[in-house]
Every structure is written in structure tokens, then in C-alpha cells.
Amino acid sequence: MNKEQSKIIREQAERSSSREHSVPLYLTSSFIFDNAEQGRAVFAEEESAMVYSRYANPNTTEFINKVCVMEEAEAGLAFASGMGAVFGSLATFIKQGDHIVSSRAIFGSTHQLFTQLFPRWGVTTSYVDAVDQKAWEEAIQPNTKIIFLESPSNPGLELVDLEWLAGLKRQHPDIIFIIDNCFATPYLQKPLPYGIDLSIHSATKYMDGQGRVLGGVVVGKQELIDQIMFLIRHTGPAMSPFNAWILSKSLDTLGLRMDRHCSNALAVAEALEAHSDTMQVKYPFLPSHPQYELAKSQMKGGGGIVTFEIEGGQARAFRFIDALEMILYTSNLGDSRSIATHPASTTHSKLKEEERLALGISPGTIRLSIGLEDQEDIIADILQALQASR
Numbered sequence: 001m002n003k004e005q006s007k008i009i010r011e012q013a014e015r016s017s018s019r020e021h022s023v024p025l026y027l028t029s030s031f032i033f034d035n036a037e038q039g040r041a042v043f044a045e046e047e048s049a050m051v052y053s054r055y056a057n058p059n060t061t062e063f064i065n066k067v068c069v070m071e072e073a074e075a076g077l078a079f080a081s082g083m084g085a086v087f088g089s090l091a092t093f094i095k096q097g098d099h100i101v102s103s104r105a106i107f108g109s110t111h112q113l114f115t116q117l118f119p120r121w122g123v124t125t126s127y128v129d130a131v132d133q134k135a136w137e138e139a140i141q142p143n144t145k146i147i148f149l150e151s152p153s154n155p156g157l158e159l160v161d162l163e164w165l166a167g168l169k170r171q172h173p174d175i176i177f178i179i180d181n182c183f184a185t186p187y188l189q190k191p192l193p194y195g196i197d198l199s200i201h202s203a204t205k206y207m208d209g210q211g212r213v214l215g216g217v218v219v220g221k222q223e224l225i226d227q228i229m230f231l232i233r234h235t236g237p238a239m240s241p242f243n244a245w246i247l248s249k250s251l252d253t254l255g256l257r258m259d260r261h262c263s264n265a266l267a268v269a270e271a272l273e274a275h276s277d278t279m280q281v282k283y284p285f286l287p288s289h290p291q292y293e294l295a296k297s298q299m300k301g302g303g304g305i306v307t308f309e310i311e312g313g314q315a316r317a318f319r320f321i322d323a324l325e326m327i328l329y330t331s332n333l334g335d336s337r338s339i340a341t342h343p344a345s346t347t348h349s350k351l352k353e354e355e356r357l358a359l360g361i362s363p364g365t366i367r368l369s370i371g372l373e374d375q376e377d378i379i380a381d382i383l384q385a386l387q388a389s390r
């Protein structure tokens with residue numbers, strides 16, 4: 001048994017004396033020691049054992065192990081949310097006077113960390129356009145500690161060339177390279193084998209896939225994960241065993257679901273591109289995407305997000321969203337149910353107009369998270385809403 005999907009399905013917390021088939025939910029805050037000597041040895045780190053669910057729990061460990069299989073990672077840690085994972089992975093490594101280089105198009109709360117919280121701690125961030133390789137190189141300073149990126153980006157779906165990025169890492173071995181791999185999922189994109197140090201996910205999105213629980217995970221080199229563990233252990237953002245139990249089961253079907261998200265999304269992107277009321281349909285696996293060849297080389301599929309611009313600006317965009325019958329309007333993504341979002345008035349409303357335009361977000365931009373419904377029904381709903389919003 002050495003193929004990825006088999007390993008994920010068969011990764012399982014150690015069976016208890018009840019000989020259960022499916023993994024039980026370990027709702028326990030602490031774990032007992034066999035005797036006083038074992039307690040001493042565990043605390044002295046001579047022996048490894050579960051101690052307290054803020055540090056580790058059989059359900060969270062099982063979830064992490066599955067993500068490590070998918071990402072080809074040495075080690076990982078689970079957090080209560082995606083932002084917990086982003087914050088923990090950054091905060092562990094920065095100190096006063098440090099500098100971060102990040103791609104400009106990043107998740108809203110990560111942007112708040114870089115522009116509001118970290119400056120208070122004496123840490124500055126320079127933003128660069130994801131596709132501008134020269135800008136990445138020029139932004140690096142002697143005090144640069146972290147390079148951070150999302151690929152594909154939200155909602156513009158721009159990619160960073162991971163092969164090129166790995167070359168940059170070789171030139172700057174002391175800088176920690178961190179990717180938020182949430183949009184791609186570890187099924188579609190594996191950044192660690194390229195040489196990227198840490199890969200982060202909001203498990204809330206595709207890993208759960210059904211919009212139920214929050215979760216976050218970071219995987220990468222053992223030596224870096226050990227340092228992040230110090231932060232989890234002493235600040236307490238650990239994932240709940242219940243969420244880990246849900247998420248671990250969900251990972252068994254992540255690959256199957258992503259194949260369907262991808263085929264549905266490609267069909268939607270093609271239908272939108274052929275429609276006269278839309279402009280700039282963005283999807284990594286559309287041949288019109290400027291980085292189509294790169295997408296094909298570093299991703300197994302184009303993902304589940306399609307972004308497009310509707311003719312007629314915000315008023316038309318609002319009419320389109322309100323005219324959708326099956327597809328719901330919510331700011332989440334990566335759900336089995338298709339979702340529509342208007343980034344300019346919601347997820348990116350805190351940005352200035354010119355910042356939005358720099359990210360390719362106009363008043364007519366609509367982001368679709370394509371779900372697992374039948375392709376014909378998704379496309380029919382979009383086409384009728386385009387018609388009704390004229």
C-alpha cells in the first residue's frame with residue numbers, strides 16, 4: 001500500500017480495546033499516565049505520549065497525519081481556524097525589526113495582520129504583484145525573515161511559479177517561505193516537494209467541503225513545526241477533537257470531490273467565456289488564462305473558483321446575484337453547494353478603490369465557488385440570472 005489515496009484512507013488513530021472499525025471521537029481534555037515514572041519521563045521529553053488536548057489528541061493527530069501524506073510533509077500542526085494557522089506560522093518566526101515580503105492578493109485577515117497588527121510589533125511588510133518575479137527579488141531586504149504567498153490568488157486567480165520560487169529559496173536559504181495553499185488544496189498542488197518551507201490551509205474550505213466546521217493546518221519541515229508547536233502549546237489555538245474528527249473523515253473524499261469541483265468549474269468558465277454579457281473570465285485551466293501553461297504544470301486541476309466580470313458594473317452584479325435561484329450568496333467558499341460572492345462590497349470592501357483595482361477587483365467582479373451539483377443545473381442557473389439581470 002504505497003499510493004496516496006490508499007494511505008489517506010488507511011491512516012487511522014490507534015484502535016482501542018473496543019476494536020472499533022471507524023475512529024471514535026476522543027472528547028478528553030487530558031490523558032493518564034501508567035505510573036509516576038512515566039509521567040516524569042513524558043514531561044522530561046524522554047518518552048512521547050499524549051498529555052493534554054491543547055498539545056495533541058488522537059483525532060487531531062490523525063487529521064494532521066493525513067494532511068502530511070497529501071503534502072509529502074515531515075510534520076504538521078492543527079489549529080482552531082485557518083487564521084489561527086496563518087497567525088501561528090508567522091508569529092512564531094518574527095521579532096522586532098524583521099521584514100516580510102508578501103504577494104499583494106491575500107486573504108483579508110492576513111492583510112490585517114501585515115498592515116495593522118505586526119507594525120505594532122515593529123515588523124514591516126512589503127507587497128509585490130504575484131506574477132512580477134523581479135519585484136519579489138527587489139523587495140527582499142537584509143532583514144527579510146519570511147516570504148508569504150497565495151497561489152492561486154483570491155479572487156484574481158493569479159499564480160506564482162513554484163519552480164522559480166524554489167530557486168529564490170535556494171538563493172536565500174535563511175528566509176522562511178510560506179504558502180497559503182488553501183485555494184489549490186494539497187490534492188491539486190504540492191508546494192513542499194519544490195522546496196517551499198511551510199504550507200498552510202484553512203481546513204474550513206475544501207478540506208471540510210461542506211461548510212460545517214472551522215479548522216486550520218500547517219505542514220512542513222519538522223524543525224520549523226517544532227517551533228510553531230511551542231506557540232500552540234503556550235497560547236492555546238489548538239483544533240477541537242470534534243472538528244478534527246469531522247475533517248479527518250472529509251479528507252478521505254477530498255480528491256474525489258476536487259475532481260468534480262474542477263470539472264464543474266471548467267465547464268462553468270467555458271460557458272461564461274462564451275457569453276456576450278461577461279468579460280475577463282478567470283480560471284487557471286482556461287486556455288485564455290495568461291498562466292495556463294504554468295497552471296497545467298504545477299496543478300493537477302484548475303480548482304473550484306471561477307471569477308468573472310459582468311458587463312454593467314455593481315448594479316448589474318447585484319441584480320445577477322439576486323436573480324440566482326439555486327446558487328446562494330455567502331462569503332464562504334469550497335462547499336459542496338455552489339456559492340456566489342461580490343468581492344468589492346464584501347470580502348474586499350475594507351480596501352481602498354485603487355487597492356481593489358490593483359487586485360483586479362472591479363464593481364462588476366463576481367467570484368463563484370463551484371460546488372458538486374450537476375453541471376447542467378449550475379450552468380442553467382447562471383445563464384438564467386445573466387438573462388434576468390439585463
Ligand SMILES: *Cc1c(COP(=O)(O)O)cnc(C)c1O
Nearest residue numbers: 081082083107180182202204215
Ligand atoms: C478562509 C481563508 C483563510 C482563513 O481561514 P478561516 O478558517 O476562516 O480562519 C485563510 N486563507 C485563505 C486563502 C482563505 O480562503
